[in-house]
Amino acid sequence: xxxxxxxxxxxxxxxxxxxxxxxxxxxxxxxxxxxxxxxxxxxxxxxxxxxxxxxxxxxxxxxxxxxxxxxxxxxxxxxxxxxxxxxxxxxxxxxxxxxxxxxxxxxxxxxxxxxxxxxxxxxxxxxxxxxxxxxxxxxxxxxxxxxxxxxxxxxxxxxxxxxxxxxxxxxxxxxxxxxxxxxxxxxxxxxxxxxxxxxxxxxxxxxxxxxxxxxxxxxxxxxxxxxxxxxxxxxxxxxxxxxxxxxxxxxxxxxxxxxxxxxxxxxxxxxxxxxxxxxxxxxxxxxxxxxxxxxxxxxxxxxxxxxxxxxxxxxxxxxxxxxxxxxxxxxxxxxxxxxxxxxxxxxxxxxxxxxxxxxxxxxxxxxxx
Amino acid sequence: xxxxxxxxxxxxxxxxxxxxxxxxxxxxxxxxxxxxxxxxxxxxxxxxxxxxxxxxxxxxxxxxxxxxxxxxxxxxxx
Numbered sequence: 001x002x003x004x005x006x007x008x009x010x011x012x013x014x015x016x017x018x019x020x021x022x023x024x025x026x027x028x029x030x031x032x033x034x035x036x037x038x039x040x041x042x043x044x045x046x047x048x049x050x051x052x053x054x055x056x057x058x059x060x061x062x063x064x065x066x067x068x069x070x071x072x073x074x075x076x077x078x079x080x081x082x083x084x085x086x087x088x089x090x091x092x093x094x095x096x097x098x099x100x101x102x103x104x105x106x107x108x109x110x111x112x113x114x115x116x117x118x119x120x121x122x123x124x125x126x127x128x129x130x131x132x133x134x135x136x137x138x139x140x141x142x143x144x145x146x147x148x149x150x151x152x153x154x155x156x157x158x159x160x161x162x163x164x165x166x167x168x169x170x171x172x173x174x175x176x177x178x179x180x181x182x183x184x185x186x187x188x189x190x191x192x193x194x195x196x197x198x199x200x201x202x203x204x205x206x207x208x209x210x211x212x213x214x215x216x217x218x219x220x221x222x223x224x225x226x227x228x229x230x231x232x233x234x235x236x237x238x239x240x241x242x243x244x245x246x247x248x249x250x251x252x253x254x255x256x257x258x259x260x261x262x263x264x265x266x267x268x269x270x271x272x273x274x275x276x277x278x279x280x281x282x283x284x285x286x287x288x289x290x291x292x293x294x295x296x297x298x299x300x301x302x303x304x305x306x307x308x309x310x311x312x313x314x315x316x317x318x319x320x321x322x323x324x325x326x327x328x329x330x331x332x333x334x335x336x337x338x339x340x341x342x343x344x345x346x347x348x349x350x351x352x353x354x355x356x357x358x359x360x361x362x363x364x365x366x367x368x369x
Numbered sequence: 370x371x372x373x374x375x376x377x378x379x380x381x382x383x384x385x386x387x388x389x390x391x392x393x394x395x396x397x398x399x400x401x402x403x404x405x406x407x408x409x410x411x412x413x414x415x416x417x418x419x420x421x422x423x424x425x426x427x428x429x430x431x432x433x434x435x436x437x438x439x440x441x442x443x444x445x446x447x
Contacts, residue, residue, distance in 0.1 A: 215419075215422055215429050216404065251404045252404075290428075291429075292422065292429045294419040294422070295419070
């Protein structure tokens, strides 16, 4: 079979787009196939944040934030990039201790951040309720509009895009819905929760999230406001959970999250879950209850068992590479994922250690390695 | 026959008139100006599309879901 490109990327979300752009920048011809299913990139908040639940997550998100700052000057206005900072909110002394610990960890890694006491919190964000214990401001976190950013990445020279559903993968060959087979030097699977349709052996589970956006209320919030309970409870819960996440969009709209549900692929907005999520947000910002929500929708995060993505060679399929399982951090970690993938494809030393994200931690080591 | 103030001008309408209808009767038909500067008018007429968001007595409401009342202040600009 005659190769149709140097690399085929499956999935035109932020991960596939970042990988395609990085591969094209190396002079490769890249074919991007996308089924048009509206994955997590279309649904998510586009929050760019450093997270430190474990050293591998911190290394990946920190490197990626640095890469986003380098990319930012080239982004068109439609990508709505802002470096507005994340303000983690501590409701009690226990959460403030978590904030202080995060502060130490992040400072040691050279991440710009500052602890904010209770009274100072309301000077910075007057819409917050009285009586919060304090917070941690991560100064260089940001936001962007991920669908526009993915589209911009895919405009790079050397990238061809095609709307097509892939029905099977065999190493470096893919079969389209119409029965046509395509081949390339390498195939990169970057299709989020749909990855298990093509590779059932991947340990990826959909985690449903609800989102709501308000009408425009410019100036009401400056930083992205996230409760520290997000770290201490929501991430670790196995049942449905919610956490306060309030993001000011450049339009003046407020973007409200977050919820998590396992074991469902039903995209319907569920009133009880939406209500629980909004109630949580109003516990931090009471005035939110007086604002108008104009749209609510859901999306699905592609979650791996350890919360880290799978980036690298598929150990049992020659020519197939994986960039999946980013859960809620795909937009943040897209540039770092692309760096890791390209370095491995070219046999180079990546800018950060690749081991924590290698697919063989779940799939076993390659028989031919 | 309630009389409302639409963008500073009085407008008398029949009982049971929605604010969306009043916008068509007494204004340019539009409820608001979008973030990109376009004038936007009611579309679905049943409270779903959110196009007819308008300021009524200082609060953001849906014009199609609100009946005109005497003395009501309706602001469609900026």
